[in-house]
Amino acid sequence: MNLNIPEEYRDFSNSVYKFAKEKLAPRAEENDAKAEFSWENWRDLAGMGLLGLPFPEKYGGSNASPLATTIAMESVAHAGADGGTTLAWGAHLILAGVPIWLIGTEAQKEKYLPKLASGEWIGGFGLTEPGSGSDAAGMRTLAERRGDRYILNGSKMFITNGPIGDLFVVFAVTDKKKGNRGISLFIVEKGMPGFSVGNNLKKMGNRTSTTSELYFDNCEVPAENILGEENSGFVQIGKETMEWERSCMIAPLVGGMQFILEQCIKYSKERKQFGQPIANFQAIQHKLADMKTMIDASRLLIYRVACMKEKAKRAMLEASVAKLFVTESAVKVASEAVQIFGGYGYIHEYPVERFYRDVRLSTIGAGTSEVQKMIIASELLKSMKF
Numbered sequence: 001m002n003l004n005i006p007e008e009y010r011d012f013s014n015s016v017y018k019f020a021k022e023k024l025a026p027r028a029e030e031n032d033a034k035a036e037f038s039w040e041n042w043r044d045l046a047g048m049g050l051l052g053l054p055f056p057e058k059y060g061g062s063n064a065s066p067l068a069t070t071i072a073m074e075s076v077a078h079a080g081a082d083g084g085t086t087l088a089w090g091a092h093l094i095l096a097g098v099p100i101w102l103i104g105t106e107a108q109k110e111k112y113l114p115k116l117a118s119g120e121w122i123g124g125f126g127l128t129e130p131g132s133g134s135d136a137a138g139m140r141t142l143a144e145r146r147g148d149r150y151i152l153n154g155s156k157m158f159i160t161n162g163p164i165g166d167l168f169v170v171f172a173v174t175d176k177k178k179g180n181r182g183i184s185l186f187i188v189e190k191g192m193p194g195f196s197v198g199n200n201l202k203k204m205g206n207r208t209s210t211t212s213e214l215y216f217d218n219c220e221v222p223a224e225n226i227l228g229e230e231n232s233g234f235v236q237i238g239k240e241t242m243e244w245e246r247s248c249m250i251a252p253l254v255g256g257m258q259f260i261l262e263q264c265i266k267y268s269k270e271r272k273q274f275g276q277p278i279a280n281f282q283a284i285q286h287k288l289a290d291m292k293t294m295i296d297a298s299r300l301l302i303y304r305v306a307c308m309k310e311k312a313k314r315a316m317l318e319a320s321v322a323k324l325f326v327t328e329s330a331v332k333v334a335s336e337a338v339q340i341f342g343g344y345g346y347i348h349e350y351p352v353e354r355f356y357r358d359v360r361l362s363t364i365g366a367g368t369s370e371v372q373k374m375i376i377a378s379e380l381l382k383s384m385k386f
Helices: 007-023 025-034 039-047 066-078 083-103 106-118 176-181 233-240 251-270 282-310 316-346 351-363 369-383
Strands: 123-126 142-146 149-160 167-173 183-189 195-197 211-222
Touching (some): 007 039, 007 066, 025 039, 039 083, 066 083, 066 282, 083 183, 083 251, 083 351, 106 167, 123 149, 167 233, 183 211, 251 351, 282 316, 316 351
Antiparallel strands (some): 142 167, 149 211, 195 211
16 A cells, blocks of 8 residues: 655645644633633634535535545644544534435435535534444434334434534434344434434533534434435445544544644653753653654554545455554553643643543544454454465
């Protein structure tokens, strides 16, 4: 696999980095402290054309490749944007927008993608429930076909963009007997009868992203809002978009780790103990070296998945390897950064404290580390023949 990044991608990365450094990063500390979604950030992301990156131009997108999209999300975090902003952006673009783009009907694409790309509408993704997450077979939200509509009953939990979303890609069981092959996808709009949203949940990290429960009480969804074929929702989403999620959506972790490493290098050169900068101590140097190693490996892993997606190759194994390694690395890098900063790393005004809180979610959301190991082992056992 050739990982020589084209010059135009590097130029694009630089322009996105500069934008985020000037517009988003200066607001990060204050927005995190207030724990509020930043509409100003959202308008700036829209103005930069980042809310519909991979969508075709006719739907308001930029026709960006998976690699270009990954690089953009990495660059925004590298500039110092807060984790809540990148999480909200990823849920909107990758989890809500990409499924509609890849498996939606032409009518669905024309209706929804321009609104998502412009930022007029905010998207979300409804999979996790109060009693199930990675265990899709345990899903309890049901959808029953009645004439020209489906009736949904159930709830979803921990939904990013829930309180502010206009559109949600929602999973529901349409055939209980088929397990995860009896699940369908629906596009649910705010205001549809029987659909409501819970209160914003207060989180440890990613505080500028809003999170809530979604409720479906005889919710009426037009039949034309089914996304893809009935009973093939989980299979389709697994094939088409989970790999996007496990490259593009974790790209901000790689950018964030790079940002934090740079903060640690700067701090270790300035901070003096025992009459010299702590950067002179081997213990600190080893931490920096380990962080750099994890960052470079993480970047290569997400770029590999993105390159495979560009060639329309299946990347289930590679995506799970990337998700597992990058998220576990991010937690380690965050912990080491706080250790390097010492007491200052525990204080809110330093970005390492925010990063430490933000990255803790990464080994849980989008499939826990334990689930990624299950997928990796399963893929290995299927592929290795003796």
